[in-house]
Every structure is written in C-alpha cells, then in structure tokens.
Amino acid sequence: PGPWDFQKVAELFPRLEERRSQKAGSLSGGEQQMLTISRALMTNPRLLILDEATEGLAPVVRQEIWAAIARLKTTAGLAILVVDKSLKELSAIADRAVILNKGSNAWGGRIEELPAEVANRFLGV
Known part of the structure; x- marks a missing residue:
C-alpha cells in the first residue's frame, strides 16, 4: 500500500498510459525502462535504486527519464540512488556523488565540488 x-x-x-x-x-527499449521504473515505484519503496537507467536509449527518451528522476527527487519523498556515468545528467539531480574505481572509493562529496582533474581521470570528461 502507498501512493x-x-x-x-x-x-x-x-x-505508459498510451501503451497500456x-x-x-x-x-x-525506452518504454520498457519506463515500465521497469514504474513497476519498482508501485512497490512503494522508501529507496529507489537505478543502475544505468538510460544506458543505450535514444537521447529524447534519456531526457524523458532524467526529467522523471528529477521530478521524483523533488516530489516523491523517497531516497534515490542512481548509478551512472553521465556527469551532466547526474549534476542536475544529485546532492552527493561517489566515484568508485575498481571497487574502492576514489572520491566522494557534493557533486558541485567534484574537482575537474578527478572527473577527467575517472569519468573521462
């Protein structure tokens, strides 16, 4: 039970309403990913974990999913853990970030404080 x-x-x-x-x-593929996220939400979780939710999708669909994640952040009242390598999109929604390198914590902190040299070294940007 839940919202x-x-x-x-x-x-x-x-x-999804159009394709019901x-x-x-x-x-x-993008609609299937939207369905996957929706099914997870309908369990009414306290934590939503998204692992590369937009990987391999068309740019317009990627934008739609990132916009939905941003809406969830501000309105859903749940914690969201996003695993992704897209710094541009993550910067728009993340409060904090952790960069893992071979299973070890290479950097962690507020995403706006991410040093350029760390981003270049580990994210290739």
Whole structure:
C-alpha cells in the first residue's frame, strides 16, 4: 500500500498510459525502462535504486527519464540512488556523488565540488 499505483506512474510516464494495452515485450527499449521504473515505484519503496537507467536509449527518451528522476527527487519523498556515468545528467539531480574505481572509493562529496582533474581521470570528461 502507498501512493504509487498505475495512475500515478502514468502521470510520471504518460507514454505508459498510451501503451497500456500493449504487452511489455512489444514496447520500445525506452518504454520498457519506463515500465521497469514504474513497476519498482508501485512497490512503494522508501529507496529507489537505478543502475544505468538510460544506458543505450535514444537521447529524447534519456531526457524523458532524467526529467522523471528529477521530478521524483523533488516530489516523491523517497531516497534515490542512481548509478551512472553521465556527469551532466547526474549534476542536475544529485546532492552527493561517489566515484568508485575498481571497487574502492576514489572520491566522494557534493557533486558541485567534484574537482575537474578527478572527473577527467575517472569519468573521462
């Protein structure tokens, strides 16, 4: 029980409402990822973990998913752990960041304090 049901996730991802009668396997990759996030939300978690949620998706779909994550951050009242290597998108939503290198903590702190040399070394930017 909780606030997340199909109607609520359809507000977050309107495409899912449009595709409601389709089988999951016939959805595009981006729509399948939206469905995956939606199914996780409908368990009404306190923590949502997203591991490379936009990897391999078309740029327009990536933007839609990142926008949804930003909305979740400000309105959902849950903790969100995002694992990704896209510094631009993460910078827009993350409060804190940790860079792992071969299983060890290479850097951690507020994302706006990430030194350029650390970003270049570990993220290739």
